[in-house]
Amino acid sequence: MKQNELLKQVREFFTQYLEEKKQRKTPERYAILEEIYKRNDHFDAEKLFQDLNKKEHHISRATVYNTLDLLLSCQLVKKHQFDNNQALYEKSFGYKQHDHIICKDCHKVVEFCDPRIHQITTKMGELLKFKIDNHTLILYGLCESCEKKRKAVSS
Amino acid sequence: MKQNELLKQVREFFTQYLEEKKQRKTPERYAILEEIYKRNDHFDAEKLFQDLNKKEHHISRATVYNTLDLLLSCQLVKKHQFDNNQALYEKSFGYKQHDHIICKDCHKVVEFCDPRIHQITTKMGELLKFKIDNHTLILYGLCESCEKKRKAVSS
DNA sequence: ATCCCTGCAAAGGGTTTGCAGACGC
DNA sequence: GCGTCTGCAAACCCTTTGCAGGGAT
DSSP: OHHHHHHHHHHHHHHHHHHHTTOOOOHHHHHHHHHHHHOOSOBOHHHHHHHHHHHSSOOOHHHHHHHHHHHHHTTSEEEEOOSSSSOEEEEOTTOOOOEEEEETTTOOEEEEOOHHHHHHHHHHHHHHTEEEEEEEEEEEEEEHHHHHHHHHHHO | OHHHHHHHHHHHHHHHHHHHTTOOOOHHHHHHHHHHHHOOSOBOHHHHHHHHHHHSSOOOHHHHHHHHHHHHHTTSEEEEOOSSSOOEEEEOTTOOOOEEEEETTTOOEEEEOOHHHHHHHHHHHHHHTEEEEEEEEEEEEEEHHHHHHHHHHHO
């Protein structure tokens, strides 16, 4: 099963990172890692906390935030600040680089790729003498069904 | 003077918007609009509040937030959620569309333009059947001097 | 045995809200 | 004068912090 294969790889990667950084391999950290890699959505810290505590005995919010920071620093997780001031996270290992398009009405998030983004980062990095290593591109608009709804209301 | 010309246009635009929406033309709202259009930076709500109260008699935080929302809805102001959970704002009338590149160390913000962004929004809108009307592109990296500093430290 | 990590609850920082009084219309 | 906008402070929400006890090494 592909899911288990990925989980295994990710656990190994994390273990290696923790050993390098001389940090402890606690069951909480692995439980959080697994929960994240079983999901396929963009989730906030609170949702992660809630879902973990439906299954696990108990993991505190502090540990969730702590571990998210760890996972961010080894790039196993990506953090997004969409509109509001609530961060959303998603797994990022073995997952192709992508950007997001968000519906302003229903808040649906769709992922997409476009090679031109890479061209822009490369060119702008050279031009402005920045060493770019990351980017965020978000397109805001209305999805097909929400646009129809709006038209129906205004007509 | 070009500055005054812009201010005048912006005030007129705002007045028209307020009349359309049947909202009151209060001195506070105009003071906030002017303060924003005299600046050339990316500022947060608190900074705007502080600077206004150095000059004006007094304008409350609530009114600042209120008016920022008004200005956002008529697109006289743009709101950015960079990294942290503190929104930054900038004027947007008569100002060319641009994106941002941010240094991870000194947090310097540089603006740039690239026509390919427009191509991407158009193409992805068609492909995914979204009606796109806005986007955010942020490139993260190290500016030239911060990269040198890092190298100096590690060597 | 050490001392880092966890859980808890309180603090923190930015933003929003409720209410009374002020003022644009 | 009516009804909305302002100012104030408290409430809110997400996140961070401090501290004491527990578990990884």
